[in-house]
Amino acid sequence: MAKDKTSYTCGLDAAVDVVGGKWKPFIIWELHVHGTLRFGELRRRVPGVSEKMLVQQLRELATDGVVHREVYREVPPRVEYSLTGLGRALNAALLPLGEWGDSYMEQIVSRERTTPV
Secondary structure, eight states: OOOTOOOSSSSSHHHHHHSSSSSSHHHHHHHHHHOOOEEEHHHSSSTTTHHHHHHHHHHHHTTTTTTEEEEEOSSSOOOEEEEEEHHHHHHHHHHHHHHHHHHHHHHHHHHHSSSSO
């Protein structure tokens, strides 16, 4: 169920709501790196994501104004996705988080291996 967007308690709450989910950061990154992509190209660049999940995540990102969806009335139909200005700003905000992950990835993984279940 979608969160009531009027009930955010702080900016971090709003940001996590928009970028939350396993695949959204990867989608945003791929669109940042490669620019405009068609659905099939995007699916190939985000390994492991199902078609259904990619559609859902793209729909949510478009609803939140992060991704632009352009439909070309052709046969067969062509749909392209790109980042909006809001999406580019969000990607810039995610870069330090990725750098943090790069810096501490080994430590995180080693803790996971040694923590008893």
